[in-house]
Amino acid sequence: MSTQRQSEWLSQTRRGLLEIAVLALIERESTYGYEIVTQLSARPALAAGEGTIYPLLRRLRRDGHLETAWRESEAGPPRQYYALSAAGRAHLETLRREWQSIVESVNAALNPDESS
Amino acid sequence: MSTQRQSEWLSQTRRGLLEIAVLALIERESTYGYEIVTQLSARPALAAGEGTIYPLLRRLRRDGHLETAWRESEAGPPRQYYALSAAGRAHLETLRREWQSIVESVNAALNPDESS
DNA sequence: TCCACTACCTCGTTACACATGGTACTATTT
DNA sequence: AAATAGTACCATGTGTAACGAGGTAGTGGA
Numbered sequence: 001m002s003t004q005r006q007s008e009w010l011s012q013t014r015r016g017l018l019e020i021a022v023l024a025l026i027e028r029e030s031t032y033g034y035e036i037v038t039q040l041s042a043r044p045a046l047a048a049g050e051g052t053i054y055p056l057l058r059r060l061r062r063d064g065h066l067e068t069a070w071r072e073s074e075a076g077p078p079r080q081y082y083a084l085s086a087a088g089r090a091h092l093e094t095l096r097r098e099w100q101s102i103v104e105s106v107n108a109a110l111n112p113d114e115s116s
Numbered sequence: 117m118s119t120q121r122q123s124e125w126l127s128q129t130r131r132g133l134l135e136i137a138v139l140a141l142i143e144r145e146s147t148y149g150y151e152i153v154t155q156l157s158a159r160p161a162l163a164a165g166e167g168t169i170y171p172l173l174r175r176l177r178r179d180g181h182l183e184t185a186w187r188e189s190e191a192g193p194p195r196q197y198y199a200l201s202a203a204g205r206a207h208l209e210t211l212r213r214e215w216q217s218i219v220e221s222v223n224a225a226l227n228p229d230e231s232s
Numbered sequence: 233t234c235c236a237c238t239a240c241c242t243c244g245t246t247a248c249a250c251a252t253g254g255t256a257c258t259a260t261t262t
Numbered sequence: 263a264a265a266t267a268g269t270a271c272c273a274t275g276t277g278t279a280a281c282g283a284g285g286t287a288g289t290g291g292a
Contacts, residue, residue: 013133028228043224094123
């Protein structure tokens with residue numbers, strides 16, 4: 001498989017966006033790294049390989065936004081499940097607001113004076 | 117003045133987004149670096165200092181997306197005006213589409229099954 | 233003369249996406 | 263029994279961009 005080559009612009013833009021997307025996925029349901037990579041690959045704009053997702057997850061845990069628990073799988077190696085901490089939920093709410101603000105700003109720049 | 121301290125997340129997320137915003141501003145009307153910094157500072161989500169904008173403009177010119185011309189100012193030092201090249205216009209159209217796709221993907225992740 | 237504003241620029245730090253490659257367990261095929 | 267494919271984790275090196283800090287000039291007013 002291997003994630004297909006993305007445009008350089010997309011690669012740069014994904015920074016931060018992946019964080020909000022991953023937090024949202026985990027908010028929906030506690031899950032693990034490999035599954036997140038698989039889910040994201042369904043959306044080309046957010047598709048990211050393991051070399052991106054695993055470091056991101058460890059970073060979010062390091063910063064106290066995620067809690068982890070090892071759980072066995074019926075078939076295959078054990079999985080490390082991630083869940084939002086209280087701080088993580090608050091963080092996601094902040095990012096939601098900032099994301100909203102970014103979308104408005106970029107759209108405003110793209111569509112000059114959309115009067116009314 | 118000096119651009120006020122932004123969140124780390126915003127700083128990372130701005131990558132690429134600044135490019136589309138700056139190209140859109142220049143598409144609207146040929147302008148120069150200092151003016152762009154001033155205009156962006158009106159939108160906190162996209163506010164960026166000179167240390168960010170000037171390198172970005174030079175990068176866009178280097179890649180053939182912008183053309184430049186020095187023009188005198190009635191008061192103050194001369195200004196370097198930027199305008200979109202044909203390649204720059206095409207590039208902006210591509211980014212518009214990719215941006216649209218990103219917004220849809222992130223919103224879909226943030227709002228699970230919004231069944232009409 | 234000094235200060236503030238305009239307008240350009242460079243450099244060093246830091247952070248992150250990504251490709252590559254590695255380990256290990258399970259299940260299926262030969 | 264050995265090989266293969268799929269699952270699931272991880273680490274390292276490279277390249278790029280945002281940002282802060284600092285520097286150079288020109289203009290105009292106190």
